[in-house]
Amino acid sequence: MPRTSRTSRPIARPVRRNADADLADLPEVSAVDQVDTRFLQSLLGYNARRAALAIIERFLVRMEEFGLRPVEFSVMSVIHHNPGVTSRQLCAALNLLPPNLVGLIQSLDARGLLTRLPHPHDGRAVGLHPTPEGQALMQQAEQAALEIEEAKSLGLTPAQHRTLLQLLQKVYL
Amino acid sequence: MPRTSRTSRPIARPVRRNADADLADLPEVSAVDQVDTRFLQSLLGYNARRAALAIIERFLVRMEEFGLRPVEFSVMSVIHHNPGVTSRQLCAALNLLPPNLVGLIQSLDARGLLTRLPHPHDGRAVGLHPTPEGQALMQQAEQAALEIEEAKSLGLTPAQHRTLLQLLQKVYL
DNA sequence: TATTGTTATACTCTATAACTATA
DNA sequence: TATAGTTATAGAGTATAACAATA
Numbered sequence: 001m002p003r004t005s006r007t008s009r010p011i012a013r014p015v016r017r018n019a020d021a022d023l024a025d026l027p028e029v030s031a032v033d034q035v036d037t038r039f040l041q042s043l044l045g046y047n048a049r050r051a052a053l054a055i056i057e058r059f060l061v062r063m064e065e066f067g068l069r070p071v072e073f074s075v076m077s078v079i080h081h082n083p084g085v086t087s088r089q090l091c092a093a094l095n096l097l098p099p100n101l102v103g104l105i106q107s108l109d110a111r112g113l114l115t116r117l118p119h120p121h122d123g124r125a126v127g128l129h130p131t132p133e134g135q136a137l138m139q140q141a142e143q144a145a146l147e148i149e150e151a152k153s154l155g156l157t158p159a160q161h162r163t164l165l166q167l168l169q170k171v172y173l
Numbered sequence: 174m175p176r177t178s179r180t181s182r183p184i185a186r187p188v189r190r191n192a193d194a195d196l197a198d199l200p201e202v203s204a205v206d207q208v209d210t211r212f213l214q215s216l217l218g219y220n221a222r223r224a225a226l227a228i229i230e231r232f233l234v235r236m237e238e239f240g241l242r243p244v245e246f247s248v249m250s251v252i253h254h255n256p257g258v259t260s261r262q263l264c265a266a267l268n269l270l271p272p273n274l275v276g277l278i279q280s281l282d283a284r285g286l287l288t289r290l291p292h293p294h295d296g297r298a299v300g301l302h303p304t305p306e307g308q309a310l311m312q313q314a315e316q317a318a319l320e321i322e323e324a325k326s327l328g329l330t331p332a333q334h335r336t337l338l339q340l341l342q343k344v345y346l
Numbered sequence: 347t348a349t350t351g352t353t354a355t356a357c358t359c360t361a362t363a364a365c366t367a368t369a
Numbered sequence: 370t371a372t373a374g375t376t377a378t379a380g381a382g383t384a385t386a387a388c389a390a391t392a
Contacts, residue, residue, distance in 0.1 A: 029257065029290050029291070029293055029300060029302075030256065030257045030293065030300075031257055031292060031293050031294065031295075031300065032255045032256075032257050032258045032259070032262060032300075035251060035255050035258060035262050035263075035265070035266040036251075036254050036255055037251060037254075037266050037267075038254075039250055039254055039315060040247055040250055040251070041338070041342065042319075042338070043318055043319075043322050044228055044322045044327065044334070044337060044338065044341075045225060045228035045229050045232050045243070045321075045322060046247065047337075047338055047341040047342060047345075048221055048224045048225035048228060048341060049225040049229065049243075050268070050341070050345045051221045051225075051341040051342075051344040051345040052218060052221035052222040052224075052225045053268070053345070054344060054345035055217055055218035055221060055344065055345075056218050056222065059218050069381090070218070070222075071382085074213055074219065077212055077213055078208060078209075078210060078213070081209050081210075081211075081212055082205045082208050082209055083203065083205075084202065084203045084204055084205050085205045085208060086205075086350080086351095087350075087351065088349080088350060088351080089205060089208050090208075092208070093208040093210050094210075095223070095226070096383095097383070097384070097385090098350080098351065098352080099351090099352075099353080099354090099355095099383095099384085099385085100382075100383065100384085101351090102351075102352060102353085117202050118202070119204065119350095120202050120203065120204050121204065122204075122349095122350080122391080122392075123350095123390080123391055123392075124349065124350040124351070124390065124391045124392065125349090125350060125351080125391090126350085126351075127202060127203075127204065127205075129202075142212060145216055146215075146216075149216050149217045149218060154217065154343075154344050155343055155344070156340065156343060156344070160340055160343070161217070163336065163340065164217060164220075164337070164340045164341070164344075165214070165215070165217065165220055167329065167333055167336065167337045167340075168217075168220040168221060168223070168224040168337070169214065169220060169224075170327075170328055170329060170333070171224040171227060171228065171327055171328070171329070171337075172220075172223040172224045172226070172227035242358090244359085259373075259374095260373070260374065260375095261372080261373060261374080269360095270360070270361065270362090271373080271374065271375080272360095272361080272362085272374095272375075272376075272377090272378095273359075273360065273361085274374090275374075275375060275376080292373095295368085295369075295372095295373080296367080296368055296369075296373095297367065297368045297369065297372065297373045297374070298368095298372090298373055298374080299373080299374075
């Protein structure tokens, strides 16, 4: 078993010039030609994070025209499908912390994408409603999101796409 | 179709006291009882991110005793399995940016978990090697990571676990 | 007393530009 | 000229404590 690796995969021995041959055998100093990441690839957390980042990278590019970052998109999407939802409900649904939602809501309000109306039967709460502009934007943005995440644009079959969604939800729901 | 929702799921109408009945029908102000997140749940990016965060949450707790955060764990794991790997190779393998790796390496070096030796045939590069302490720590930490991410501890069958890993790698590799 | 929304704040993570030493 | 490693720095994301108004 070569000293340069603790794995079973064959690893090329470091390239050594003849002039260094007498020195090179003393210290355990070797070079790596191909990085072995097989251990990390056996961990679900690592793979889920890498996959999420890969998809979000595409998402960022596609959503530039709508001026929506991922969290803004998900907040507007929930408001779009749940007019009158409160900040607290949003935080619970999207696993956000209340202080971090405040600035987001203010920014989306300032852009004219949502309005804040009194809650019908809780004076502490505020209902979040999409404006017509917000509804129009989200109709386009959600269509674009669906296109990006289509099975074939990710190299998956429709069945694999469905399976992946189900298994991921089994993990976090 | 109720005005309070654009989805097909039946949504409870807001609770109204009789005294408000004459006012409540004028403005389109409604309350939401159950938040509908079905659209987001059809997006792979959203689900991958939520699943990754759920697993990483468990990871953070379990790795506290080793003093390793996720990125530190993955960096040490790659060094553990690839002694002599360079910073540049680490960045490529883990999708990190070089400036963000510098502090990590310095910190792990200061903790005595790795040593930085001259690269055998590139004077610009530095080879990263685990110390005996680093090797001992990673042997324990990797075992703990495997236990956390076992199929049954995530509510999956072994077959589902394998399928999930394969499909995630199809997306980001 | 508990909850909604908010402010202030700190810490981590991520990203870009620019420098040095070597190839 | 190009690459490895580094510095400085800015921005986004995430976290806790504490407060006012309302339930």
